[in-house]
Amino acid sequence: MHAFEYHRPSNVRQAAALLQKNEDAKIVAGGHTLLPTMKQRLAAPSALVDLGALSELRGIEKKGRAVVIGAMATHSDVATSDVVAEAIPGLAKLAELIGDPAVRHRGTIGGSIANNDPAADYPAACLGLGATIITNKRKIPAEEFFTGMFDTALEEGEIITKVSFPIPAKAAYAKFRNPASRYALAGVFVSKRGSDIRVAVTGAGSDGVFRWGEAEEALAKRFAPKSLDGMSPPAKGMNTDIHADAEYRAHLVGVMARRAVAAATGR
Amino acid sequence: MTGTGIGAPVRRKEDQRFITGKGRYTDDLTRPGQAHAYFVRSPHAHAEIVKIDKAAAEAMPGVLAVLTGDDLAADNIGGLICGWMIHSKDGTPMKAGAHPALAQGKVRYVGDHVAVVVAETLAQARDAAEAVEVDYKLLPAIAETAKARSSKVVVHDVAPDNTVYEWHLGDKDATEAAFKKAKHVTSLDITNNRLIPNPIETRAAIGEYDMGTDTYTLYTTSQNPHVARLVLSAFIGIAPENKLRVIAPDVGGGFGSKIFIYAEETVCVWASKKVGRPVRWNSDRTEAFLSDAHGRDHVTRAQLALDDSGKILGLRVHTIANLGAYLSTFSSSVPTYLYAPLLSGQYDIPAIYAEVDGVYTNTAPVDAYRGAGRPEATFVVERLVEVAARELGMDPAKFRKKNYIKRFPHQTPVIMNYDVGDYGASLEKALEMADYKGFNKRKRESAKKGKLRGIGFSSYIEACGIAPSQAVGSLGAGVGLWESAEVRVNPTGSVEVLTGSHSHGQGHETTFAQLVCERLGVDINQVNIVHGDTDKVQFGMGTYGSRSGAVGMSAITRAIDKVIEKGKKVAAYAMEASEKDIEFADGKFSVAGTDKSMAFGEIALQAYIAHKFSGQDLEPGLKEGAFYDPTNFTFPAGMHICEVEIDPDTGVTTIERFTAVDDFGVVINPMIVEGQVHGGIAQGVGQALLENAVYDESGQLVTASYMDYAMPRADDLPSFDVGMTVTPCPSNPLGIKGCGEAGAIAAPPAVINAITNAVGHEDVPMPATPRAVWHAIHKAKAPMAAE
Numbered sequence A: 001m002h003a004f005e006y007h008r009p010s011n012v013r014q015a016a017a018l019l020q021k022n023e024d025a026k027i028v029a030g031g032h033t034l035l036p037t038m039k040q041r042l043a044a045p046s047a048l049v050d051l052g053a054l055s056e057l058r059g060i061e062k063k064g065r066a067v068v069i070g071a072m073a074t075h076s077d078v079a080t081s082d083v084v085a086e087a088i089p090g091l092a093k094l095a096e097l098i099g100d101p102a103v104r105h106r107g108t109i110g111g112s113i114a115n116n117d118p119a120a121d122y123p124a125a126c127l128g129l130g131a132t133i134i135t136n137k138r139k140i141p142a143e144e145f146f147t148g149m150f151d152t153a154l155e156e157g158e159i160i161t162k163v164s165f166p167i168p169a170k171a172a173y174a175k176f177r178n179p180a181s182r183y184a185l186a187g188v189f190v191s192k193r194g195s196d197i198r199v200a201v202t203g204a205g206s207d208g209v210f211r212w213g214e215a216e217e218a219l220a221k222r223f224a225p226k227s228l229d230g231m232s233p234p235a236k237g238m239n240t241d242i243h244a245d246a247e248y249r250a251h252l253v254g255v256m257a258r259r260a261v262a263a264a265t266g267r
Numbered sequence B: 001m002t003g004t005g006i007g008a009p010v011r012r013k014e015d016q017r018f019i020t021g022k023g024r025y026t027d028d029l030t031r032p033g034q035a036h037a038y039f040v041r042s043p044h045a046h047a048e049i050v051k052i053d054k055a056a057a058e059a060m061p062g063v064l065a066v067l068t069g070d071d072l073a074a075d076n077i078g079g080l081i082c083g084w085m086i087h088s089k090d091g092t093p094m095k096a097g098a099h100p101a102l103a104q105g106k107v108r109y110v111g112d113h114v115a116v117v118v119a120e121t122l123a124q125a126r127d128a129a130e131a132v133e134v135d136y137k138l139l140p141a142i143a144e145t146a147k148a149r150s151s152k153v154v155v156h157d158v159a160p161d162n163t164v165y166e167w168h169l170g171d172k173d174a175t176e177a178a179f180k181k182a183k184h185v186t187s188l189d190i191t192n193n194r195l196i197p198n199p200i201e202t203r204a205a206i207g208e209y210d211m212g213t214d215t216y217t218l219y220t221t222s223q224n225p226h227v228a229r230l231v232l233s234a235f236i237g238i239a240p241e242n243k244l245r246v247i248a249p250d251v252g253g254g255f256g257s258k259i260f261i262y263a264e265e266t267v268c269v270w271a272s273k274k275v276g277r278p279v280r281w282n283s284d285r286t287e288a289f290l291s292d293a294h295g296r297d298h299v300t301r302a303q304l305a306l307d308d309s310g311k312i313l314g315l316r317v318h319t320i321a322n323l324g325a326y327l328s329t330f331s332s333s334v335p336t337y338l339y340a341p342l343l344s345g346q347y348d349i350p351a352i353y354a355e356v357d358g359v360y361t362n363t364a365p366v367d368a369y370r371g372a373g374r375p376e377a378t379f380v381v382e383r384l385v386e387v388a389a390r391e392l393g394m395d396p397a398k399f400r401k402k403n404y405i406k407r408f409p410h411q412t413p414v415i416m417n418y419d420v421g422d423y424g425a426s427l428e429k430a431l432e433m434a435d436y437k438g439f440n441k442r443k444r445e446s447a448k449k450g451k452l453r454g455i456g457f458s459s460y461i462e463a464c465g466i467a468p469s470q471a472v473g474s475l476g477a478g479v480g481l482w483e484s485a486e487v488r489v490n491p492t493g494s495v496e497v498l499t500g501s502h503s504h505g506q507g508h509e510t511t512f513a514q515l516v517c518e519r520l521g522v523d524i525n526q527v528n529i530v531h532g533d534t535d536k537v538q539f540g541m542g543t544y545g546s547r548s549g550a551v552g553m554s555a556i557t558r559a560i561d562k563v564i565e566k567g568k569k570v571a572a573y574a575m576e577a578s579e580k581d582i583e584f585a586d587g588k589f590s591v592a593g594t595d596k597s598m599a600f601g602e603i604a605l606q607a608y609i610a611h612k613f614s615g616q617d618l619e620p621g622l623k624e625g626a627f628y629d630p631t632n633f634t635f636p637a638g639m640h641i642c643e644v645e646i647d648p649d650t651g652v653t654t655i656e657r658f659t660a661v662d663d664f665g666v667v668i669n670p671m672i673v674e675g676q677v678h679g680g681i682a683q684g685v686g687q688a689l690l691e692n693a694v695y696d697e698s699g700q701l702v703t704a705s706y707m708d709y710a711m712p713r714a715d716d717l718p719s720f721d722v723g724m725t726v727t728p729c730p731s732n733p734l735g736i737k738g739c740g741e742a743g744a745i746a747a748p749p750a751v752i753n754a755i756t757n758a759v760g761h762e763d764v765p766m767p768a769t770p771r772a773v774w775h776a777i778h779k780a781k782a783p784m785a786a787e
């Protein structure tokens, strides 16, 4: 790790000012992604702006027909929140499947989304629920937010403050874990809200999280696991690595999608 | 058995400090004035070093020295050695390429040591290391075991075809004859996956030079500090043995990887004199992945000859063993004498012939890892017999039983003379515990849920208690493999045991103390076990190969016997009786036929005050030493049974049941033994299902972190059913066989046999990852399409 300045602002405006002043500065939330890369010297920000003191970014509340989660809510906060469990149990379950207890008590939803790791879990929930990512500057629909592996619509110094998840009628997440890292090898989030049916896939696609249109169409006819029988996305767009080749990943997406629909429909 | 004697499940004495965070590991030690070393490592698998420019690094803040292979050469520091000479079939000695502690002219694997920076702080050392400019001329690399011999790449000039040796064992003609008369031949191609040991504590070293006495001290994470001192003195030439002290304090796991003498510790000792400051190094996890000696990595073709009744007639094995880029300390012996002599397994096999080609590749050195050679042998034998039984339509348990060795001692065709065992007893007990009878019912229940279920056996045997010095000497070992002990009784009757064994997780401070309790009748809190310091313990061969019980404790037993003999002499004077009338039992010396007796502690005091005898008749004091050289290997054996359920949709294997019945001979502490079995099985399951060190074609290590190298976790494992049978070992005074490696040896074939049973064919690689199993299931469903 190289030397860096450390700031711990007490509100979002201060944080934004520090980031603006300091071009190389980076936000640190849970630090579970950023600090390892700094220790390996793959990142060397001149300053860290720690959002840890911003209690305004921590809450979880139901607002109208949405659940709004503060960017600094930890995975454990989301996994154990009564509000989330009541409104979108599949989202609580997803948070519970991230990493291990240490990771869940440090890692945050804001950090996870900002990082957009192609194998991370939250991007599937954002896309699969049609979430809106709220920053200190604007509101960004999930479709426009995730712009490819490790890439987002965030501008320099822009701070995610909240994520708003519309409450679906039915939703669930099924994750096939990478045996080594336990990130998603194939993770599928499905939801149904009126006629809005979504199937979002993480971990599998070679360009990060994506919506699987063919499955959504099939589910629009009938929201049941059977509708997806024998279906899997084409292997062509899938990742290949030592843990899974494209063919296997594509197959897993189909299996996880059916399992997610089964869980969402209580089958 | 007393409450803390042999056979008692005494809680581990050392856990007080380990559990409360008071252990003292090398990295916990701070030496006055210490400086920090950081190694410049090769990012390339194979390259010539054209030039190293140190100037920029030397000018960086805090830098004390930047040292390279040239500096080593200028100081006449020798290379790292391989201590076991193997000869090829044609009689030629193995081709050992030079292994300098810092590269000279060439780098041969990613992580190879190029230079070291010593600086005031670790961060400064690391910054400067990045400023060392190394001009490499890239060379093509070879990483793949099976292709090493035909590759155009030459790793070492001394071995133009990358072949270290072409070794063989057994009777070729007799084996050919057995195959000629065979009614059935079972053939298998087997890849034994490469593993990275991953002890929790990474390697560390502190070298310290004392100008006043011209002596060095090395604090290091070693399983055998005396051997480290011997090698650093006699071969590498850092300092004479009497000028070098090696201390291995608390060590957090080794699994073999801390037996070896590595470049980093060598460099730290040497550099400490050059910079006039203690020099410390602590491996980070990435360095551990890249540069700890790896394990296994065999490619094997094996064949079993059978008659029409299912009796084994012969075994033929050809193995290519990847030894990595350099020969590590004991690497040459692992795929040869630690492997092929176990190929008879538990079976009466009249003829065996094994050929092993050791090869160089541009990968990290490969050496002993938990089980060392024996897991590889067991995997070959237990896969073969399982498949043979299936091919002959015989029950695999019955097939094994039919072929078990039933009379002892038994001379195998591959060196080993098995002294004792009862393989049928372990098998019966395991079948019972595993409810083998109920398997078909469970399989039907799984099928109802759409799952596949399979069961697999592993009748393993290993050779432990290594080893009779004369025997290993005749096979090429550079050292003897006895053990030493010294038992020092203090005037108040408390006892210190100095041992050449080294504990790095095995619980010696407890089990060795239990032996003293048992024999001398003293309280367990009155016993201290001292190990891991060459200034305290005179000499020892260290801990590996499950030798500390069978060999180390035998040495202690001998020393205790001498203490009792001396005690009897003292007691005779103290109680004014004839020495031949003195008896010792339950911690008391008594005069036969009288009610006169004195406690062990009282006699100890008499020995030291020396008031009751003259110095002409008896030496004062109570302290005895012993060297114990075993007369044979020991042969722990047993039966492990694994039952799996597989989700055909995902290929995920779940271990539903794991039964282990082991015969370790006499058990000192059943709780510790059970813990060793659990840990061993976890590592064995790790190899079977998860762990795999992968190099790509260019020689880059793809699995250089836990993101890609899958370690077994608690939720990958079931609760184990562990049982024991006992046939005491006849060749050592305690009847101990050893238990440290059994699980890692037995588990992989049990797991793979269970998976192949579930899937319905043998073509499942190890590790059987979900992906591999899923593809295997699909292959079974569409055999034509796959051809």
Ligand SMILES: Cc1cc2nc3c(=O)[nH]c(=O)nc-3n(C[C@H](O)[C@H](O)[C@H](O)COP(=O)(O)OP(=O)(O)OC[C@H]3O[C@@H](n4cnc5c(N)ncnc54)[C@H](O)[C@@H]3O)c2cc1C
Binding pocket: A026, A027, A028, A029, A030, A031, A032, A033, A034, A035, A051, A071, A072, A097, A098, A099, A100, A103, A106, A107, A108, A109, A110, A111, A112, A113, A114, A115, A117, A119, A120, A121, A122, A154, A158, A159, A160, A161, A181, A182, A183, A184
């Ligand atoms: C062992 C381990 C296992 C893991 N397993 C999983 C897993 O199974 N699934 C999974 O999804 N993830 C997993 N993770 C990742 C974990 O969830 C991370 O915590 C998360 O991805 C990043 O969150 P963080 O709060 O730690 O962010 P940090 O590391 O602090 O930051 C990450 C990046 O986001 C930026 N950032 C942080 N907060 C904001 C914000 N509010 N606005 C704008 N930018 C911001 C930072 O500048 C940085 O670039 C794992 C991590 C570890 C260490």
